Amino acid sequence: MDYLLTILVDGVVYASWLFIVALGLTLVFGVLRILNIAHGSFYALGAYAAASAVALSNGLGLPPALSLLAMLIASIAVAIAVAPFLERVVLRLFYGRDEVLILLVTYAVFLMLEDITKLIWGVTPYYVFEPRGLFGNVEVGSLFYVGYDLMLIVLAVVCGLAVWFGLNRTIIGKVVLAVIHNREISAAMGVNVARVYVLAFFIGVLLAALAGAYTAPLISVQPGISVSVIILSFAVVIIGGLGSIPGAAIGALIVGIARAAAVYELPEAEIFIVYLVMATVLVFRPEGLFQRAQVRKI
């Protein structure tokens, strides 16, 4: 029983940060129709910025609890620095092109951000372990977990609910949904589509950076973290169905638990279990679990 519980909790913790990343990815896809490979770079930028911010806050002698706030500020700073420039100056040039071509554009952006990250922070790993001790240990069943890890689950739920609420229960959200549904008619009705695009992209980047910032204490922040996150979050949104928020949640849970199960049961499969799950889902649901049927035009 404890064994199953361990797998479950580990899987859900893993799923929680993955969900935050995938939420941003699926939102950006829904609104801008861009499957963004550079999304993983935003995650890495968030992690690096958080490492610097926590070091700064400790250096100033601020109370440790404030490092959580420092991480939040760091991820907002990343989103402000990256999102408007990328969307307005770079990506805008390629709207209306083939989906796969845009995928390659974001691959180019990913390559560039990789080196820019290295130029700013160097190649030596950063360790941000202080915040992880803030919540102490929590007993689940007969096992102890680091409280910080469980806090990540809360953060994921908050992010998910916030995005859902923002989309479905606010005027701005309704406007965004209208743009998702039909960009041209929205524009004709007086919606400033460009602003909606910037907003959606900003929130997408912010979510990736948030996930990066708050997982920084769990990992060593070093070059290469973006590469693994990209494919994982892609797998999540593909499993769930592109553009679907509940899909991203279910996808993250499936991926997280499958990975945790593999770590305990079949360590050899840890690296590829996620892809195996994704391939299996696509065999039975070619467009993901939560994709609505699409009208084909001849």
Added chain:
Amino acid sequence: MHGKTLKTLLGGAVLMAVLLLAGFAAPQWLLFTATKAIGYGIVALGIVVLMRGGVVSFGQGMVYCAGAYAAGLIAANWGLTDALVLLTIGGVTGIVIGAVVGPLIARYRGIFFAMLTVALSMVLYGVLVKMNQIGGSDGFNVPEPTFFGWPPDRDSADLALYCTAIVVAGVTAMLCRVYFDSMAGLMSRAVRENELRVEYLGTSVHRTMVLNFVVAAGFGGVGGALNGMALGHVDPLFSFWTTSGEFVFVAILAGPYSVAAVFVASIILELVRSFSNLYFPETWQLVLGAFLLAVILFLPEGIGSLWAKGRIIAPRTPRDDVTRSRAAEDRSTGGSRVATATRAARPTAKEPQA
């Protein structure tokens, strides 16, 4: 065979002879770079084959890696080191994988096709990393290839492999051109324009896609075997998705029109890589990314469109010109598959199709 195809093939043969002779005058580092680029080019040619049918594989690293491992394992364990035999083994491995995977994957399109191919290549990567019997994540060394029983010495090894690469690439490229201009190859373009119409006209889209996939996989295997020999080493990174990304890079840079452009693009990638490694070792990905963005922005149909754009086989008639320019327009607006009777009703940008 059509006259225009013959003319292209003849040009290719002349080019091949010139490049072979040039090899004897070229410095060692250039020979190595060129051989590696040719290997990359053959794999990327496979992606171009798929692109003509409207899909892009982000997992061509799978067949590339499989071809390299198959050739490398046989060379290392059985002592069979003849270059041509190893290349054949690589190609056959690719074709077998393609024939198994192709029918399963041929019903997916767009992002889903790309992601499934990524998934498959990453599964191979994961398996190879854990297989410590064959080197795990370090891979293993491939013995020096021999050529019809002749083991070249240190100085002539690069040249011998370069010549082999040129011949193999030349033959591959010509076969590819013949395939592109054949009925089966032209079907790809029809599929890309509108799948439903092709089905309605009584041909199998599925068969075209599978055939393209198998051809592409065969090319991938040959390229992998070639680069395994050129580098003298294979490792699981051959199957990592960033490797596949570079193949797509080459294919996009080349564009779907010209076969020769694929090799030009591949050389450009290798040169950009070598020179940035030399002059900006810390920022070569930055250079590569900026270069890629510039190409997509200014040459969206690849460098091949500079000299082979709008190349068609059928004799020109005024009607053809109209349909062709419409098709080109369709592509430039993102291949929107909405068929409308009048141009006025044609959307100007690709809509998220409801």
